[in-house]
Amino acid sequence: MESIYNFSAGPAALPKQVLSRAQQELLDWNGLGVSVMEISHRGKDFLACAEKAEADLRKLMSISDDYEVLFLQGGGRGQFFSVPMNLAKRGSFCQHLLSGQWSQIAVTEAKKYMDVDIVAKASLEDGMLMVPQPDQWQIKKDAAYFHYCPNETVDGIEINWVPHSKHGVPIVADMSSNILSKTIDVNKFGIIYAGAQKNIGPSGLAIVIVRKDLLSYSREDTPAVFDYAQQAKDGSMYNTPPTFGWYLAGLVFEWLLxxxxLAEMEKLNNSKAQLLYSTIDTSEFYQNNISTDYRSKMNVTFHLNETSLDKLFLSEAEKAGLMFLKGHRFVGGMRASIYNAMPLEGVQALTAFMQDFEKKHG
Amino acid sequence: MESIYNFSAGPAALPKQVLSRAQQELLDWNGLGVSVMEISHRGKDFLACAEKAEADLRKLMSISDDYEVLFLQGGGRGQFFSVPMNLAKRGSFCQHLLSGQWSQIAVTEAKKYMDVDIVAKASLEDGMLMVPQPDQWQIKKDAAYFHYCPNETVDGIEINWVPHSKHGVPIVADMSSNILSKTIDVNKFGIIYAGAQKNIGPSGLAIVIVRKDLLSYSREDTPAVFDYAQQAKDGSMYNTPPTFGWYLAGLVFEWLLxxxxLAEMEKLNNSKAQLLYSTIDTSEFYQNNISTDYRSKMNVTFHLNETSLDKLFLSEAEKAGLMFLKGHRFVGGMRASIYNAMPLEGVQALTAFMQDFEKKHG
Incomplete structure (x- = not known):
């Protein structure tokens, strides 16, 4: 086998350079003679590593001092309860946009803590999946917050607009699967959160970017380790953070810089997605039914018209070094997750394979 | 420098063999050509790895089928709220034993969810720190549960008895810093939990061993990722688990087997602790004021009689390759954490250094 390309949706591929460096220094980090995993998070060596990671992330995303950046545990799902608990005193209800599987799960969890008002729901229009635009629904001025998921990992839907509330209702975004994939204006958001295991690092780490004026609305019984104000005060070290994940995230941020x-990453991600979608669209063998404006540049879902060939497609792909292309069990078909760590060559190898497979079996 | 011995209290030293193996296969695990960090937790390769880790832990601790073993996030502190939330419907109050810093912090968090009755508190008797024995206090029959911390990492206190409730009140133990250090009878406990970063693996992982009959008492608003019943149903994969930590914990369990x-580990840990405490006790230069029955075999705290020498002691120790001996900021002095991964040679090197330092400066 020549090269292996890992299309896993998450935990996903990490940059080779990052893993190689981690491997090299796994037993002797920073000249200490021990692993970065084996030292106190409160010691000067790890603190310097942690602070550099945060500074690099702030640089990458142009995050201003109006925001705290937290390195927490619990993944994206950990934020499904943390957001309503931390913003409980802002109002008795929140609003959610439903664009796919993940935004649906977020609603289920939020309902334990607040009334949830669904502003709109993705639906089929002329056979293509669409998300209703912000001019078709309203953010209410007394909502505690508005929540949406700009990239639906399972469905392969990405939303490129950012909703705006003229009343200053904070916009909360679950960017688990498209954070760091392109430039965004952080100032449009109250809270951005993301599980690490797609574009940041290994699973077990979550990043929360929260505007400082939102730190005083938590329920009294918010668990301390998920209390934004507590963690902000303690530099995300109220409890022992996932130090190896934080360190590895720092290496990913360095690699991006x-x-x-993110500007360069965005160009590359555009090229990768364009190549893959055009391969699908110019074929009579593969299909994707998501409206072009809403197609994810991170998770490209597609179906074979002849679903009986799914198994063969997957096994042949694996033989060609194209790994983990099976679609999520909720939607079936195929999914190529092409996060930042996926080089253009990987997508080229995939499209060449797809065309070849089509020739043989189409 | 000859050898480096890492006395960090946590994140703590891992077995060299485990780290070497992790290093070797960091970029190509299980012949997949990708890292164990880069694959889906739901794929067959990681599932096999996860199941083997659980099976090995069950074997090590003789955990019966009456118990679920969960691999969660949030560390030990994550359980400070998870325990009262998951056992809320067992009663309106819980009981806690106060033996040091960590059991105190557990109380502060539990009070958000339940009334807390303190059964007893560690105190000085004739200048020695003691924990009141179970015959001096009572577990009430209508308590939701009884909570204690068998090893206090900060204070260096270890409790060797297990409390018993004649009314069947579940005993909950925070074993973060002494799990796997000796044989215990799991059947005496309702819940055992532990942050991984001492004797299990890297930080960011927590193990929860919970008796199955305790899975039906959770509050309605228990966060799904911390709901024992939900996680038990989903094999700890309701959300993406910290896969690298789980994998590494599995390697540690293999190393122990x-x-x-644990029987062999217990002998070794006894020898290490005995050597260190006898060095302290036979000296007029070092002191430890914990009653001999309650001295921790994992975290050996000691003070220099001449505290002005603390800094010099630490810097000379570091030059000798004896790392991270500084005591916790709450108690000062020194602390040698000698978890499973610390070989006898490390303690021998430390005691030789201590005796040498005493000769020069005593």
Whole structure:
């Protein structure tokens, strides 16, 4: 086998350079003679590593001092309860946009803590999946917050607009699967959160970017380790953080900065997605039914018209070094997750394979 | 420098063999050509790894089928709220034993969810720190549960008895810093939990061993990712688990089994602790004021009689490759954490250094 390309939706591929460096220094980090995993998070060595990671993330995303950046545990799902608990005193209800599986799960969890008002729901229009635009629904001025998921990992839907509330209702975004994939204006958001295991690092770490004026609305019984104000006060070290994940995230941030930052990443991600979608669209063998404006650049879902060939497609792909292309069990078909760590060559290898497979079996 | 011995209280030293193996297969695990960090937790490769880790832990601790073993996030502190939330419907109050810093913090968090009755508190008797024995206090029959911390990492206190309730009140133990250090009878406990970063693996993982009959008492608003019943149903994969930590914990369990299991570990830990405490006790230069029955075999705290020498002691120790001996900021002095991964040679090097330092400065 020549090269292996890992299309896993998450935990997902990490940049080779990052893993190689981690491997090299796994037993002797920073000249200490021990692993970065084996030292106190409160010691000067790890603190410096943690602070650099935060500073690099702030640089990458142009995060201003109006925001805290937290490195927490619990993944994206941990924020499904943390957001309503931390913003409980802002209002008795929140609003959610439903664009796919993950935004649906977020609603189920939020309902334990607040009334949830669904502003709109993705639906089929002329056979293509669409998300209703912000001019078709309203953010209410007394909502505690508005929540949406700009990239639906399971469905392969990405939303490129950012909703705006003229009443200053904070916009909360679950960016688990498209954070760091392109430039965004953080100032449009009250809270951005993301599980690490797609574009940041290994699973077990979550990043929360929260505007400082939102730190005083938590329920009294918010668990301390998920209390934004508590963690902000303690530099995300109220409890022992996932130090190896934090360190590895720092290496990913360095790698991004060395490679031109998010603007360059965005160009590359555009090229990768364009190549893959055009391969699908120019074929009579593969299909994707998501409206072009809402197609994810991170998770490209597609179906074979002849679903009886799914198994063969997957096994042949694996033989060609194209790994983990099986779609999520909720939607079936195929899914190519092409996060930042996926090089253009990986997508080229996939499209070449797809065309070849079509020739043989189409 | 000859050898480096890492006395960090946590995140703590991991077995060298475990780290070496992790290093070797960091970029190509299980012949997949990708890292164990880069694959789906729901794929067959990771599932097999996860199941083997659980099976090995069950073997090591003789955990019966009456118990679920959960691999969660949030560390030990994550359980400070998870325990009262998951056992809320068992009663309106819980009982806690106060033996040091960690059991105190557990109380502060539990009070958000339940009334807390303190059964007893560690105190000085004739200048020695003691924990009141179970015959001096009572577990009430209508308590939701009884909670204690068998090893206080900060204070260096270890409790060797297990309280018993004649009314069947579940005993909950925070074993974060002494799990796997000796044989215990799991059947005496309702819940055992532990943050991984001492004797299990890297930080960011917590193990919860919970008796199955305790899975039906949770509050309605228990966060799904911390709901024992939900996680038990989903094999700890309701959300994406910290896969690298789980994998590494599995390697630690294998290492323990290969080295004679917990009985052998207990012998070794006894030898290490005995050597260190006898060095302290036979000296006029060092002191430890914990009653001999309650001295921790994992975290050996001691003070220099001449505290002005603390800094010099630490810097000379570091030059000798004896790392991270500084005591916790709450208690000062020194602390040698000698978890499973610390070989006898490390303690021998430390005691030799202590005797040498005493000769020079005593």
């Amino acid at each position: 060395e490679n031109g930052g | 290969e080295n004679g299991g």
